Amino acid sequence: MSVNVEFVPDGLHGVVAEGTYLWDAAKRLGLRLPAECEGRGECDTCAVIVREGATLLSGLTEAERTRLSPERLAAGERLACQSKVERAGDLVLEPVPVTEREETAEEVKQDLRAEFREMPLQQKLATLVELEYIAASQTFKSITDVPVSYFEKGLDYVVNFGRSRARRERQARRPAEHVAGAPKSPEADKPSS
Numbered sequence: 001m002s003v004n005v006e007f008v009p010d011g012l013h014g015v016v017a018e019g020t021y022l023w024d025a026a027k028r029l030g031l032r033l034p035a036e037c038e039g040r041g042e043c044d045t046c047a048v049i050v051r052e053g054a055t056l057l058s059g060l061t062e063a064e065r066t067r068l069s070p071e072r073l074a075a076g077e078r079l080a081c082q083s084k085v086e087r088a089g090d091l092v093l094e095p096v097p098v099t100e101r102e103e104t105a106e107e108v109k110q111d112l113r114a115e116f117r118e119m120p121l122q123q124k125l126a127t128l129v130e131l132e133y134i135a136a137s138q139t140f141k142s143i144t145d146v147p148v149s150y151f152e153k154g155l156d157y158v159v160n161f162g163r164s165r166a167r168r169e170r171q172a173r174r175p176a177e178h179v180a181g182a183p184k185s186p187e188a189d190k191p192s193s
């Protein structure tokens with residue numbers, strides 16, 4: 001028996017076999033979902049929202065319960081590398097936007113590169129100082145502009161800096177009652193199993 005899978009909003013669709021993981025189904029249909037932890041269930045970059053057909057999928061794994069908040073589970077999110085199609089039928093899936101999940105290292109680098117390019121010189125220097133990178137070079141004495149190539153050398157170092165900032169920004173957008181430690185309403189949704 002086969003399963004009809006559609007990814008929205010792209011409209012990619014096709015048929016996959018039962019037993020296929022959602023990440024593999026996406027790849028088969030031409031959609032490369034991010035997979036920062038390479039499918040070990042240790043990130044949330046492969047998260048998708050199940051718009052239709054949730055009952056066709058395997059039960060939640062421990063990794064999904066750990067990585068996805070009760071609110072995200074209640075909204076129908078699954079980790080594509082952990083969820084397997086177990087029954088035939090129609091599935092409609094939507095990748096979780098990057099603004100609502102952890103960024104991959106490459107996405108963080110791209111953001112930081114773009115941001116750094118746009119900065120005025122003073123701010124570039126201040127950023128490098130903030131990253132404790134200025135001490136690594138004596139060439140600042142004669143520098144008239146900080147080349148992007150210099151920043152590139154520090155990208156791996158600053159990925160975590162960018163990630164924690166993105167996490168803080170995402171957290172700031174969350175409703176107050178969803179923030180960890182906030183008092184829970186008695187009607188708070190429980191994760192489905």
Ligand code: FES
Binds near residue numbers: 036040
């Ligand atoms: S790729 Fe990391 S949890 Fe799926």
